[in-house]
Amino acid sequence: MNFDAIEEWLGTISGFVWGPFFLIPLLLGTGLYLTIRLGGLQFLKLGAALNLGILRRKDPDASGDISQFQALTTALAATVGTGNIVGVATALSIGGPGALFWMWITGLVGMASKYTEAYLGVRFRRTDAAGEKSGGPQQYLEHGIKGPVGKVLAISFAIFALLACFGIGNMTQGNAIAENVQNTVGVPTWITGAVLTVLVLVVLVGGIKSIGRVTAGVVPFMIVLYVVAAVVILLINISEVPAAIALIFTDAFTGTSAVGGFAGSAIMLAVQFGVARGLFSNESGLGSAAIASAAAQTTHPVRQGLVSMTQTFIDTIIVVTCTGLVIISTGVWQATDAAGEQISAGLMTGEAFATALPGEWGHWIVTLGLVFFAFSTILGWAYYGERNVDRLVGRKGVMPFRVLFAVIVFIGCTVPLSLVWTFADAMNGFMAVPNLIGMIILSGLVARETRHYLKHDPKLVASKEEVEAFMSGRPGWDDWKAGDRVGSSHESHHAGGS
DSSP states (O other): OOHHHHHHHHHHHHHHHTSTTTHHHHHHHHHHHHHHHTTSHHHHSHHHHHIIIIIIOOOTTOOSSBOHHHHHHHHHHHHSSHIIIIIHHHHHHHHOTHHHHHHHHHHHHHHHHHHHHHHHHHHTOEEOTTSOEEOSHHHHHHHHSOSHHHHHHHHHHHHHHHHHHTIIIIIHHHHHHHHHHHHHHOOOHHHHHHHHHHHHHHHHTTHHHHHHHHHHHHHHHHHHHHHHHHHHHHHHTGGGHHHHHHHHHHHHHHOOOTTOOOHHHHHHHHHHHHHHHHHHHHOTTTSHHHHHHTTBOOSSHHHHHHHHHHHHIIIIIIIIHHHHHHHHHTTGGGOBOTTSOBOOHHHHHHHHHHHHSSTTHHHHHHHHHHHHHHHHHHHHHHHHHHHHHHHHHOGGGHHHHHHHHHHHHHHHTTSOHHHHHHHHHHHHHHHHHHHHHHHHHHHHHHHHHHHHHHHHOTTSOOOHHHHHHHHTTOTTHHHHHHTTSBTGGGSOOOOTTO
């Protein structure tokens, strides 16, 4: 198979999708528009959302398949992966330190996008024939937007999401694990691929409840370990941190990128790779996290929307920042290997951690973090994929999909990394477009219902009975509760006017 020709073809598509005149302005514009329309919700309600999602963790007596905390960790599992380790390094190696600034911007405005899609995921969820919650853009685009436009957007999303899950949530993760394990302990990639395939299949057989239990145990531990290690390195190199931060801001607008070139092209590279890798990392606007949110036990869509919003904050503002500052402050973003070539993005973060920590601790922490982050990402995206399979062909396609998804993990471990990343970028872009369009169309509904809920429960502490009291008679409220009926996903529930 001619991988070079395939990569060139995918690169042309990805270059158009992620060019300066298509997805970047649509992504940032939608996030900014939603930020304004929601009144800066991500800044005003972040504290209450973190309290509900991380400290209190669940809504008592609420319907759903998994707790709000498990829904958050499943979504985090799907986002905190190679994007936070390899993706950041890729953005910095090509776009320069300024790319990190644009990753921040993508994260900040993306919090409004993440809230919106999670709200809609819960608001238009249904219960499938197996008694499991089913929601996400493949549902809310059709049920929220009446007529053929909504159906076309929903089916388009389902198809692109199904393709994307094999890239962003499968092959890139397996590839990064295999490469790092091989470089750290010398294990051949095919052995890593075989072990991953078996482990993934074992977990997937148990469905979302099994995935939720695994991610709730693994993800918080690994995030804390990784962030603590990064903070230790930054404290060791504290004298270099102010200059690193200054470089991030100046490079974002001057374009002193690692690859050189004239200033205008360098600035565009910083923006393009910052936004592309920012989306790859936090998935805000992609619509994927809405699928996990739909499974959450929650008494109102606003509550889970706010909990889901914290995922982008944790992913980008905390984890991505730690990775980026370590790479820049240690100077590894400009380092070369013995042959004078720039260190590959797949190894750059490990090298950065190793420069400040004794012995091989740095490499081990990055490798361990990447293995667990990427493994949990595979599980999260497997769930996203199966929900879209269910939407397209029904429950009968779920188990065959799980087996195929596990097999693709093995393939991902053994193909060139650059081809996998190019495929992932292209599919991510196509997946985001129908969701972004749908969120703009449905933004009025989201803003109106959000204002109503937060007027009565600004601190997110209302009981189920109190929520019922101030929501009773509200347009769309009975329809949302009706979605808890088994088999309701197969009924016609068009509630765009709520």
